[in-house]
Amino acid sequence: MNDFGLLDGFASALTPTHLLFAAIGVLLGTAIGVLPGIGPAMAVALLLPVTYAFEPTGAFIMFAGIYFGAMFGGSTTSILLNTPGESASVMAAIEGNPMAKQGRGAQALATAAIGHFVGGMIGVLGLVLLAPLIAAVAVDIGAPDYFAIMVLAFVAVTGVLGSSRIRGFASLVLGLTIGMVGLDPITGSPRLTFGVPQLADGIDVVIVAVGLFAVGEALWVAAHLRRKPPEVIPVGRPWLGREDVKRAWRPWLRGPFIGFTFGSIPAGGAEMSTFMAYVTERRLSKRRDEFGHGAIEGVAGPESAASASSAGTLATMLTLGLPTTAIAAVMLAAFQQFGIQPGPLLFEREPDLVWTLIASLFIGLVLLLLLNLPLAPAWAQLLRIPRPYLYAGILFFACVGAYAVSGQPVDLVVLLVIGAIGFGMRRFGLPVLPAIIGVILGPDAELQLRRALQISDGDVTTLVSTPLSIAVYVIIVLLFVVPLVLRLRRSRRAPSSEERESESV
């Protein structure tokens, strides 16, 4: 066995090529985080076709830089505009924007940037310590366990996030169905191809992801484009006074533990992490009356949790091959395109890739702090880009990406159809995440199911034959049934449709 470790990872990450990829990643990521309309998942999806030309390690260093950079950049938007750039930075808007309005924008930006740095560092440290342990335990788990964990991922992203379970599951099943199109990997017989030979290869994940994220988003924004761009609060160079640091350092250190935990479990993601960190800080604060009017703790805690949650998400994705967020799902698709299967064996089979990637996360975080702390006002200038150019550009690169997959103009029509589905989903409140997880993870889940039944000669009880799989199904039942019972009880007291709306903030 190859005993390539973290130090070798640093040696490899510090080579000029890998440093260049990290720098490009964090620059792109920060820009994407600041810009409205583009999220990190969309950006990685758009870059998938380009990265075929790269070696995988460089590509993943860049993707990880985009992921963490988008977290940093997203908070700039939420603080200076009242509208968060990423869903993860909603909490930063609640306290950061009032701070900016009171003329403390510079302090809010500094609190957020240092929070991301601290959270990211502690989170990646957690990844270094925990990932090999999880991988070592997970090496022994079999097909029934994998299937159970994937079902958990489906149920969790669908049932816990979003306001309506029916719509979440509709989105999930649509995604699973799209993932099923093409030749069956075991028998080679065509499925859901409707006799169209072009569908035998399946619908490329890149086109699905770009269509749902980029084209769907651009069309949706186009239908409701704000004719007057929102006001950006002008701000100076970020800095912190002694009093601010005194109030922020504890939340900075608490956030990562909340963030890493919720980032690593399905249905956590950055949204849940930042929300939990915010609630915790409000409860612990002695100045609870300041919350909602610019409490610095409410910026520090959630922002450090946000970056730590990215590390948690990466831990689950690398060790179990399980995506808990949209960007992790797209990164999993990227691994599959390179013919690499993330999972417990990844640390044994590709130690140089994994440790170089992890080492470059540390380097990327340092670069991000340097980029964001002094340069935040410059990044804010990106918010002045004319919206027609921004969305025309998104459509342009979506077309380049879709065309580059196989060089067929007809793929642009497929792209438009999937974009129309993405538009409809946004219009009618079907969440996009379950669909994309379904497309990417669905074929894998089916494979594990059939493999399990193959080993057991068709005996269905094999699915609940191991302690782990039983435990996972119990969790699924708890996640799914308990809230349902609670809701039924509540709805006996109050009309149901009203409360469903008030549930989603």
Add this chain to the structure above:
Amino acid sequence: MTAPARSWWRAHSELGVSALLALVGVLVLVDTVAEGGLSGGEDDDPIGPGAVPLILGAALLVLAVLLTIDVLRGGHGEAEAGEDVDLDAPMDLRTVGMLAGVLIATAVLIPLLGWPIAGTLLFAGAAYALGSRTVVRDIAVAAAVSLVTWIAFDGLLGVDLPGGPLMGPLSSLMGAAG
């Protein structure tokens, strides 16, 4: 249709989603059965390739019914918000239609004109559809973005994008320089 009936349908437009789910469900079931999905598996693959699609097709039908019930009871999905999204304004389907037209035109034009020109028209057309009226500046920006992208992708990254008729002279020029 009478006016109250029309406004009822508008308020319950989500029933269209139910109909779509049901339609996809039926298509999935029909196609799976037609491709021999009912025949089951063999010894080394007990459930066979048809089982999961059949389950998904059935699930789509069940979800269509559940969603219909939910909508009729007054439930509705929330339209997605965003920093550039103004949900109070009525939906501007004209812009969406123009953008869709631009995408289809691009698909048609790529083989004829190549990426640099088709991409320029795509960017400029989309910017126009989105309300930009500085036509000369738009075309200049579009041409710059398109040309730089083509050179970067086709020349540097090795992603094959057709240059089109105009690019013969240009690429030979670049070849001579490089």
